[in-house]
Amino acid sequence: RGPGGAPGGSWPEPLPWGGLLVLALLGGALLALRRWRLRAEKQRREPNPGGAGGKLYIDPLTYEDPEVALRDFAQEIDVTCVTIEEVIGAGEFGEVWRGRLSLPGQPEAEVAVKTLKGGRGERQRREFLREAARMAQFLHPNVLRLRGVVSAGSPAMIVTEFLMHGALDAFLRGREGTLSPLQLVAMLRGIAAGMRYLAEAGFVHRDLAARNILVDAHLVCKVSDFGLSRALDGDREVLGPGQGGKIPIRWTAPEAIAFRTFTSASDAWSYGIVMWEVLSFGERPYWDMSNQDVINAIEQDYRLPPPPRCPPALHRLMLQCWQRERHARPTFPHLVRALDRLIRHPQSLRR
Incomplete structure (x- = not known):
């Protein structure tokens, strides 16, 4: 107020308590969401140490593009490193083959190769790649090990260890x-x-x-x-x-x-x-x-x-x-x- 108590200047009306509470809750929610995103991004970039207490599994469905999930988790293999030998089964998306994997600087290994059958649509391709992104996060002697993927070109392949029986x-x-x-x-x-x-x-x-x-x-x-x-x-x-x-x-x-x-x-x-x-x-x-x-x-x-x-x-x-x-x-x-x-x-x- 001005001299003598006369009105003077212009002051904003104070917010009611309800408005302050809403703003506080909104700010807290935004801060929590930011922290959650930072944690999720950190998890995506950290290697999986394997075993109890390790990194939590991240569902590839949380990625808009399964190709990004695949790059985050799985090793891309050059198709020339994979030799296919004989069919040993059939999967939902194509055939399963026995083959050999020859990576530079590593001994040749017997592998199983799941292929994506030609003519499959984009939905089937995305599901195929998501399966590889799931497997790539696991490292345990009693869980099937992913060796890598061939996502460039056709057919796409999921390469895993080969189990004899x-x-x-x-x-x-x-x-x-x-x-x-x-x-x-x-x-x-x-x-x-x-x-x-x-x-x-x-x-x-x-x-x-x-x-x-x-x-x-x-x-x-x-x-x-x-x-x-x-x-x-x-x-x-x-x-x-x-x-x-x-x-x-x-x-x-x-x-x-x-x-x-x-x-x-x-x-x-x-x-x-x-x-x-x-x-x-x-x-x-x-x-x-x-x-x-x-x-x-x-x-x-x-x-x-x-x-x-x-x-x-x-x-x-x-x-x-x-x-x-x-x-x-x-x-x-x-x-x-x-x-x-x-x-x-x-x-x-x-x-």
């Missing part, structure tokens, strides 16, 4: 009586260790099954298949309106079927099914039941019985994985410890 389910069929319970538990322990690593990195597999485990010459099992968009077959079923997609019903937890809730706990349910597959030597879970019959049976608390000659301790572990309440299921660190105890005390594997 191929898929676990096919490997087990016809080998009943040739593998001891202790050998089977050691294989299961390897799968659990690989899944523990993935879970601690923040990755949810969603399609853990014996067909997606590969076996090397020393019976070491490695988790594979990180496409998350795979060929559809009779074991997959369309979900209800609004849920979308097709999922492998026989391996999938009830909450993932009903609500599309995929977590490490739903992977633990799938791991219990893998245990059953291993102990039954590649038997199909739920035999010839239809997918809808499987859903209904699980809802009524039916659980797979122990395979013939299955040690009771292992079936008890399966049943823990198949708890209806997902928080009651064992974590992968718990499963690794439980299997380690069985390996240290093989008498517990007696039937």
Whole structure:
């Protein structure tokens, strides 16, 4: 005010408390968003140290362009370094070949090569490259190792280590009586260790099954298949309106079927099914039941019985994985410890 209390000058009206609070919240939100972006960018640039406590997995879907994700995570290989020898299988996007990789300054290595079939559209190419960007972030003895990618030219290729015995389910069929319970538990322990690593990195597999485990010459099992968009077959079923997609019903937890809730706990349910597959030597879970019959049976608390000659301790572990309440299921660190105890005390594997 001017002299004598007369009005003078021009002062802005003070903001009401509500306006100040909104501005403070907005500023805090912007600061938190900036910090989150800085952390995410730092994670993208840092190498993956491997093992517990390492860098968290970054989903390539967070990248607008999968080529950028590929450059951030995967090694580009010159196509002249890859020699393709023979077809060993088929994937969703093309064929899988056995071949050889000859990188400068490194010994020649036997590899598996997934190719993108000619004529595939841009959507399939982007999914193919995202699978490579996922794999490139993992480094663990029980997870399939990516050697590199060929993204320039056609066909695009994903180059991985080659595992002699191929898929676990096919490997087990016809080998009943040739593998001891202790050998089977050691294989299961390897799968659990690989899944523990993935879970601690923040990755949810969603399609853990014996067909997606590969076996090397020393019976070491490695988790594979990180496409998350795979060929559809009779074991997959369309979900209800609004849920979308097709999922492998026989391996999938009830909450993932009903609500599309995929977590490490739903992977633990799938791991219990893998245990059953291993102990039954590649038997199909739920035999010839239809997918809808499987859903209904699980809802009524039916659980797979122990395979013939299955040690009771292992079936008890399966049943823990198949708890209806997902928080009651064992974590992968718990499963690794439980299997380690069985390996240290093989008498517990007696039937």
